[in-house]
Amino acid sequence: MRTRNKIALAVLLLAVAALVAWALQPQPISVETAQVTRGPFEQTVSDDGKTRVRDRYVVSAPLAGRLDRIELKAGDPVEQNQIVAVLTPVAPAFLDARTVRELEERIGAAAAQMQRTLAEAQRAEAQLNQAKADRDRAARLAKQGFMSETAREQAELAVRTAEKALEAAQFAADAARHETAQARAALTRYRSDSVATGKTGARWEVRSPVRGSVLRIVQESEGAVALGAPLIEVADLRSLEAVVDVLTQESVSIVPGMPARIELGAGVAPLSARVRRIEPAAFTKISALGVEEQRVNVVLHFTDALDRVQTVGDGFRVEAHIVVFRADDVVKVPVGALFRDRDEWAVFLVDGARTEKRSIKVLRRNSVEAMIEGLKPGERVVVYPSDALIAGARVAVRNVPR
Secondary structure, three states: OOHHHHHHHHHHHHHHHHHHHHHHHOEEEEEEEEEOOOEEEEEEEEEEEEEEEEEEOOOOOOOOOOOOOOOOOOOOOOOOOOOEEEEEOOOOOHHHHHHHHHHHHOOOOOHHHHHHHHHHHHHHHHHHHHHHHHHHHHHHHHHHHHOOOOHHHHHHHHHHHHHHHHHHHHHHHHHHHHHHHOOOOOHHHHHHHHHOOOOOOOOEEEEEOOEEEEEEEEEOEEEEOOOOOEEEEOOOOOEEEEEEEEEHHHHOOOOOOOOOEEEEOOOOEEEEEEEEEEEEOOEEEEEEOOOOEEEEEEEEEEEOHHOOOOOOOOOEEEEEEEEEEEEEEEEEEEEOOOOOOOEEEEEEEEEOOEEEEEEEEEEOOOOOEEEEEOOOOEEEOOOOOOOOOOOEEEEEEEOOOO
């Protein structure tokens, strides 16, 4: 019995010692892992912006007088030369000698403006012809292998930009012709009314210089207006573009012609666009945190048709993603797996139930993932490692690998 008791006591002491050793050993650290993958990588400059019409026309009062109530509403379509407002004289001074002199000078100014816009249209047409010639030459050289595909796409973009510039110049020339006709008609009407009747009860019809839609009614109610007072804004909503203000530190990596995606809102597929211009002057903007930032406007040209979007107009908020770098087949990891180890980037690999710290080289990164060297696809890394995690530590993976 004594020997049996001694054996039982020894077994009990060994069991207690094993239990104490197990309780004192470090417990596995719970971690979440992600897989190292291979695939496309994209680095973008993203920020908020808004849409705007490229060509906006403010129809103003050609004469001082009394404005009849404008029946048009914002969003109504208008045709070229359609009557948008009606003016009537407010007093005999409407037809005095000073007004005659002003109308004569206005005719000269309108004629000069018309000549200038015609010259601009001719210059835009010449630039379009040159751009088409450059595009055809680039297509031939690209087909023969003497020019890159990027250069050919730049030539295509130059043609589209020149076409829009010619369209804008033609719109401006039409508006100038309309202003000249209005000035001459005003003087003609004054002379015919004053000579034939000597009355001041004539009505003056203000017409739209272009075809488009009403953006805003500046003066809707009836009332007296001064010479040159804005009455209504008209624009062609098909000529929309997006303006995004980005940090000047990020703008240095953006060049005209870069592709971009524009998100209009939830449930609407992003629209493709390209960078048309980076404005040369920056400005100071206060961020939501109260920090002064230097920003610059980047103008984006829509390459997708806007017809598939039901409601988009001037001044709509958008979120733009300008693609400054893209690679189709690279090794990448989530940015949450990266941490600094002295002067290098490193990650924790999970090998079985223990971790391994490995230094890697980060080539590029965005807000979600990083393009790296030093890891193989299929390996698993710890995401958001805690300060308690060290190399060789025992871990328990929370997520189930797929």
